[in-house]
Amino acid sequence: MTDTQTSLKPMASLDLGNEDLLDIYYKMVLSRTLDERLWLLHRQGKIHFHISAMGHEALQAAMAWPLKPGKDFVAPYYRDLTTCLVVGLTPRDILMGAFAKAGDPNSGGHQMPGHYSSRRLNILSVSSPVSTQLTQAGGMALAIKLRGEDAVVYTTCGEGSAQKGDFHEAANFAGIHKLPVVFVIQNNQYAISEPLSKESAVPNLSIRAAGYGFPGVSVDGMDVFASYNAMQQAVSRARAGEGPTLIEAQCYRIVPHSSDDDDRRYRSREEVEAWKQREPLSRFKAQLSDMQVLDGSLDTQIRERALNEVNQALDEVEQAPLPSGAEALAHVYAA
Numbered sequence: 368m369t370d371t372q373t374s375l376k377p378m379a380s381l382d383l384g385n386e387d388l389l390d391i392y393y394k395m396v397l398s399r400t401l402d403e404r405l406w407l408l409h410r411q412g413k414i415h416f417h418i419s420a421m422g423h424e425a426l427q428a429a430m431a432w433p434l435k436p437g438k439d440f441v442a443p444y445y446r447d448l449t450t451c452l453v454v455g456l457t458p459r460d461i462l463m464g465a466f467a468k469a470g471d472p473n474s475g476g477h478q479m480p481g482h483y484s485s486r487r488l489n490i491l492s493v494s495s496p497v498s499t500q501l502t503q504a505g506g507m508a509l510a511i512k513l514r515g516e517d518a519v520v521y522t523t524c525g526e527g528s529a530q531k532g533d534f535h536e537a538a539n540f541a542g543i544h545k546l547p548v549v550f551v552i553q554n555n556q557y558a559i560s561e562p563l564s565k566e567s568a569v570p571n572l573s574i575r576a577a578g579y580g581f582p583g584v585s586v587d588g589m590d591v592f593a594s595y596n597a598m599q600q601a602v603s604r605a606r607a608g609e610g611p612t613l614i615e616a617q618c619y620r621i622v623p624h625s626s627d628d629d630d631r632r633y634r635s636r637e638e639v640e641a642w643k644q645r646e647p648l649s650r651f652k653a654q655l656s657d658m659q660v661l662d663g664s665l666d667t668q669i670r671e672r673a674l675n676e677v678n679q680a681l682d683e684v685e686q687a688p689l690p691s692g693a694e695a696l697a698h699v700y701a702a
Contacts, residue, residue: 370641381596383432383641385660388660389665391429392651392669393434393672395428395449395651396670397452397646397677398448398460401422401452401673405465414466416466417465417481417626418626418628419448419620419623420446420447422555422646423553424644426647427447428591429495429598430594430595432453434519434602435491436454437487438489438518439522440489440504442503443483443500444497444553446606447493451483454490456483456485458680459680460473462680462684464476464478464483466684469691470641472484472485473485477690477696478492482494484497491507498531499528500510501528501537502540505541507520508520508547517604517606519549519602519606519630520548520549521549522537522550522552523550526563526566526572528558530566530593531550537627541610542610545609545610546685548605549598549612552615554572557634558622572585579611581611582604582613583612583615584616585616586617588616589645590647597685610669620637634646639689643659
């Protein structure tokens, strides 16, 4: 283990109160509730595609929590459903994109589902080519530094994306210029069907940070406290002008890669079931119960609130109009 991997402060440095913990839990429950509904809508033939965040909720909620929505910038990837809910997108916003409705705030119905975007919330539009958000995040971070602004850029990718040249270029550039950016690799063990052992010669991707001159750390991405602890310190470093940090959050997607993937072709049911025993929602619920922050009655209220929010959003979205044919070429050709 390298020095950069032992640089985290003790867990006692966390500044999360009970209200924060319950809010994080609500966002995780909301994300899972919406995620499951999107999966069902696809199976019903009402939407054409979905990429799930199930298994990633803890790291995404916890790492988005130290950010300042609308001030800091987020350059997400397609699996960042929970991240986007935490920084300000709503279930209605997500569903409008999934149904490609005219009022879709992500793209006006032009993009695929999962291509999150918000100028108001400083969420950079997801691009279909993976890893491009990393170099774009570096550009945003450079602009922030040149302008002397108090803002941080948070960008994420899967471990498959971390094998592309974009990752090297973005990390190298950020290290040279000490940019206020946090890189997070959401390592869910598979790049679609390829296991990490066929993607990387090293099992611990955070050690790469040493080659770029900034700290790297690997954390349990299915644990809220470990994820928040790492991100809190990375954001503090960035705001203080100390440069970037690389966080590898180790997790597992408990459903197939996408709504069109058959994961039985490349991973066993025994493996999936073993990882499900560590799934983040049940784990965080148990932790909050042990801390006497959450009991059964409050948990029921939280889950009913999340279900009502998703149901209300879906009712509105299904009644919303589709884009007109005249809008098909909007933002495609210069006016």
